[in-house]
Amino acid sequence: MVRHGAFAYTWDLVGDPSAAARFADLGIDTVTLQAAYHSVRATTAWHPAHRVVHADHAAAYFRIRPSRWRGLRPAVPTWGVDDEDRFGTASASLAAAGLRTEAWVVLTHSSALGRSNPSLAVRNAYDEVFSYALCPAQAAVHDYALTIVQELCEQYDVPALMLEACGWLGFEHASQHEKTSGADLSACARDLLSICLCPACSVRLELDVAELAADVRAVVDRELQEGIGAGSNLADALGAPRAAEIYRHRQSVISGLVREAAGLAGSRELLLMATDDPQVTGPDVGVEVAGFAPDPAAFVLKCWDDEEAAIARMKGAAGRTGVPLVANVNALGERPSELPALAARLVAAGASEVRYYHAGLASPARLAAIRAAVQEVG
Ligand SMILES: [Zn+2]
Numbered sequence: 001m002v003r004h005g006a007f008a009y010t011w012d013l014v015g016d017p018s019a020a021a022r023f024a025d026l027g028i029d030t031v032t033l034q035a036a037y038h039s040v041r042a043t044t045a046w047h048p049a050h051r052v053v054h055a056d057h058a059a060a061y062f063r064i065r066p067s068r069w070r071g072l073r074p075a076v077p078t079w080g081v082d083d084e085d086r087f088g089t090a091s092a093s094l095a096a097a098g099l100r101t102e103a104w105v106v107l108t109h110s111s112a113l114g115r116s117n118p119s120l121a122v123r124n125a126y127d128e129v130f131s132y133a134l135c136p137a138q139a140a141v142h143d144y145a146l147t148i149v150q151e152l153c154e155q156y157d158v159p160a161l162m163l164e165a166c167g168w169l170g171f172e173h174a175s176q177h178e179k180t181s182g183a184d185l186s187a188c189a190r191d192l193l194s195i196c197l198c199p200a201c202s203v204r205l206e207l208d209v210a211e212l213a214a215d216v217r218a219v220v221d222r223e224l225q226e227g228i229g230a231g232s233n234l235a236d237a238l239g240a241p242r243a244a245e246i247y248r249h250r251q252s253v254i255s256g257l258v259r260e261a262a263g264l265a266g267s268r269e270l271l272l273m274a275t276d277d278p279q280v281t282g283p284d285v286g287v288e289v290a291g292f293a294p295d296p297a298a299f300v301l302k303c304w305d306d307e308e309a310a311i312a313r314m315k316g317a318a319g320r321t322g323v324p325l326v327a328n329v330n331a332l333g334e335r336p337s338e339l340p341a342l343a344a345r346l347v348a349a350g351a352s353e354v355r356y357y358h359a360g361l362a363s364p365a366r367l368a369a370i371r372a373a374v375q376e377v378g
Pocket of ligand 1: 121122123135136137138196197198199200201202
């Protein structure tokens with residue numbers, strides 16, 4: 001039996017007494033519910049009190065108990081229907097409709113905290129701060145991420161937490177005013193710009209960091225200014241030993257975070273949003289699924305791009321790990337009518353569960369596609 005779930009924001013549910021039943025009508029049994037989340041502007045098509053919600057900074061949607069926080073602490077929302085425990089209210093309404101709640105937790109993506117704590121943010125080889133990205137190698141960020149997990153586990157009886165941005169965000173930042181595409185940066189150059197050389201990473205990387213930074217700048221500048229490609233991957237651009245050391249450092253930090261989160265979560269499942277490629281940074285952390293320890297309850301693989309590529313990645317990951325795989329599929333893409341066939345193919349390729357993005361943002365046609373996909377897969 002394949003578990004089907006859909007993502008939702010707390011404001012889709014809080015103040016809308018019919019929302020949970022509408023989600024249940026999709027045929028899903030689980031809602032992956034916003035617990036800690038970055039800024040966003042979202043439509044709410046059915047809500048009695050609003051149509052557009054602008055969350056203009058990252059925030060926690062669960063109850064903040066001030067005494068539990070040392071150092072970094074998430075902000076509280078000022079938008080949507082006012083409720084000091086939006087996560088609790090929303091999950092109670094889901095339970096009343098027979099739906100299981102997973103806590104959807106974004107860990108290192110907070111421009112609000114990065115701007116007020118630039119020394120804790122990702123820093124590229126030009127010593128430029130990516131304020132939207134907290135660096136997980138920083139002890140204060142590690143502590144902050146684990147406090148989010150601990151507070152959710154202590155306050156709510158949720159069976160699972162889905163961890164997003166459980167590692168580094170890199171150069172990519174899909175903000176509303178991004179103006180970087182015209183430079184035609186290759187994927188490799190973007191990955192070079194994503195290497196964090198903040199003080200914490202500089203200590204933990206067993207490399208000559210000044211030399212590494214100079215080499216990254218030289219390769220990126222050659223591409224930016226002369227149009228000479230950075231190479232096919234980090235091993236190509238920086239040499240295999242240095243690329244391997246960068247991956248070792250990342251995997252060590254991400255593994256440590258997952259291990260400690262699992263200790264706090266006890267019997268709750270940890271679902272790790274991941275990409276099976278250690279060169280990748282972003283909300284789906286880049287790891288080697290084959291060698292990753294400790295095993296999460298599942299890896300959640302994003303399947304939003306080209307269908308054939310997504311199927312190939314799912315098959316590849318299924319061949320390299322025995323950890324269950326969850327397919328994260330996009331009902332907001334260009335061809336929602338193809339969602340049922342895609343979900344069925346991903347399950348045939350090795351996914352044991354599907355999560356549909358996103359029950360609150362989808363139009364009637366897209367909701368119909370989710371419903372059809374649940375029926376098609378069974
Ligand atoms: Zn760092």
